Amino acid sequence: MSEPLLKVQDLKIHFSTFYGVAKAVDGISFEVQHGEALGLVGESGSGKSVTGMAILQLIQPPGKVVAGDIIFAGKSLVDYSEKEMQNVRGSKISMIFQNPRTCLNPVLTLGRQIDRVYLQHNNVTPAQASEHRLEMLSRVGIGDPIRFSNNYPHQVSGGMCQRAMIVMAIICEPQLVIADEPTTGLDVTIQRQIMELLAEMRERMNETQILITHDLGVVAETCHRIVVMYASRVMEVSPTRQLFNEPLHPYTIGLLNSIPRVDIDEQPTPLPGYVPNALNRPSGCPFHPRCSRAQERCQVEQPELVPVKDGRSAACFFVEK
């Protein structure tokens, strides 16, 4: 196997608050291959968005990356200076956020917001940037790019804002795009269009994508591999098809059982209990209070993420190798 594009190794991110240290990400590792679409799945508060921000080295105080390494194209991003990081953000790695409307500057036109990203990373004239922008806008399916560019974010719909956001993210043709819940806050019909657009962009521009979501349905359709996170840790890493056919980790099993299905005549069974608070994670395996297979060992010892078979790994003592 060739060198992966991105390698996250034993990453730990802590937020110090009044009530103690919240371990938002507690020693996670995964890899992203060239041209792949990786799904980062988990309930809210499982640390997936923080991971995305950490890849861009944009964790704000009181948060802090306390351990681990992020290796992008063979180089460690943790060692980069702020200046070097600025050249990576937007041009090599970029990010698409949820609630697109609030992510755009309300007092600048969409055109200007797109252009300045291109101008920042490329040595071109404003006229060239504007030409490039119009081309990209029509590529993402905007009918009247000139008129669109002169609008302010509040003048267009949420779906249009997300298209503008996507153009800003891909205008410099980055190798890696991280999409953090890109469809949250949009209408259901628009959600589908945006997902299709992202998939199309990946194909055409040869990008690698990380899709952060809580929605297994979304990753099932678009991603090659899935990383399942729970309570700041990675529970399971599997290719998509295998994950759905034969989930390994009890958490993944529970998660899949809780989705209503139309193909089989069975009631969904929700997982009992709640996600533990980030300030007060259970000892041992973080999932043991809700796990049906939990034993004494799980309360004391933390299972490591270990390879199981067919390039799959899981963090559970009872998954057969």
Add this chain to the structure above:
Amino acid sequence: MRIIIYTLKRLLLLIPILLGISIITFAITHIIPGDPLYILLSPYAKEDDIQNARVELGLDKPLYVQYGIYLNDLVHGDLGYAYRTRKPVLDDIKQRFPATFELTTLSLFLAVIVGVPLGVQAAVHRDTWFDHLVRIVSVGGVSIPIFWTGVVLIYILYYKLKIAPPPMGRMGIMDTPPDTITGMYIMDSILTKNWVALKVSLKYIALPAITLSFAMLAPIMRITRNSMLEVLNSNFVRTARSLGLSKRTVIYNDALRNALLPVVTSIGQILGWSLGGEVLVEVVFSWPGLGYYAVNSILNTDYAPVQGFVLLTAMIYVLVNLAVDLLYTVIDPRITY
């Protein structure tokens, strides 16, 4: 086009407010406990004279008729007669307005060019010693009485260090003011290229302007800091950072433009607040503006000028707030009418 209609609408809405203002200024002299005539006439006036004066001034008529007369006079630009200066109040006000205007605008200008950058820096370096310093200065600025700041500055800069001229108005007795064009000495000096007068008038205005701007500085700094903090935490700042724009660009292009919106709105209020401070500064520095005029009239129990002054400042305040609202619609694209 829309903005013109909106402006007209706002101007129409001003009419009831202006009527309300006129009722209150009318009330100042007419609902005084006791008879206003005793203030106007000498305590030794005979009963006959009092009666004649009463009829002459229309004070025997019912209050609403008196108000009608007052309003009619106002519309015709008659603000009454100042006994102390023996001139119509309007003439007095016209003569003194430039001094007040000059002092206020200069102070506001100083407060904005100092306050906004300090507020921004405090927000960017949140919870550092600099932020705390800005916070202390801004709490101090609203806590220290403006007249006391003036007194202390006079002591230090005039009496001790002898840098500042005496607190005796806009120029010394021996200095010749520039030829009158606008009435504002700085402006007139520049327009007539009278550099001597410019130097003198700048020297004289410095201390009162610093005193007044210190009081305006505090709220400007505070509002800038708070709104900047809010904007810096917003999603679009995060987006801009995630796209590789430098911290500097994000602060000055993304954040500041948004953060300044509340600052602009507050300038109207700050001005209203500082019009009160203006009176005190003018008293401390014997600055021959409207406030000094009003206070001297009060001390000489001459009430028509006070009435005129209160009416005028209220009108200015209302109009400034309207102007700020209109300005806001220009700089914030989200607001449409």
Add this chain to the structure above:
Amino acid sequence: MDQVYPLKRPSIWHVIKVFMRRYDFEIYLLRRNPVTLLGLGIIVLVTLIAIFAPILAPYDPLALTSADRLMGPSAVHWMGTDDYGRDILSRVIYATRLDMVIATSAVSMAMFIGVILGAVAGFFGGIIGEVIMRILDVIQAFPAFILAMALAVSLGSGKMTIIYVVAFIMVPIFARLMRSEILSARGRGYIEAAHCMGASEMEIIFKQLIPNCITPILVQFALSMSYAILDAAALSFIGLGIRPPEAEWGSMVNAGVGYITSGQLWLSVFPGLVMAIAILGFNLLADGMRDVLDPKLRS
């Protein structure tokens, strides 16, 4: 596997614990911002001085001693003497008493009237509400201090004049605050929830709305105290309100202005300094309270 999670009625200890936890946070913010405590300390000190003025003052504030005119600060007269030979320290102490009485009365009066007006405008709306709001608009169309000047002119000098005038210009602030709190509370989910659970209008007003309006009103009270002191002193400074020989911060500063240019700083500087410290106390407290109570800063 079916696991049953019974809904337990929370014990009283649990409720207390949750409550303490809530205040934990406030104490934490206070600790992070110790200047708030400084503000509280100043207010306590100033209040004590006001209450025990006759005991604390070393001299009679009105006693004229022409032999001791314009003496600088010394061991005998810590803050010096004024142009009539009166002890400035004693006058400042008595002025503290007078100004605190004026400010507290004025702000209490403004709060009382303002809260009632605002509550009426907020609850009932309609024509009454509209009329109240329009009247407040007119009052607020004046720069506050200028209006205070005008009213003080027509009411004549005296302590009560200052109280009435300062209260009058502050009524709109409290009324607006109360009205907006009530209006925004009405639209919030928990009020609707209470409605849906069958709570009566009165119950909602007293159990839900008023408790939620109290905290911002209290912050405004502290803030208004500082403005009240400033306005009262400023009125006396320009010769309205308290007249000499009675000791008042603003009029004392005014009495000393004429001596500044000849270097006799102490006449003005000490009354002004004490006044600034008192105002600072209220501002610091209000500032800290706002931080503690502002839910936006909690996240």
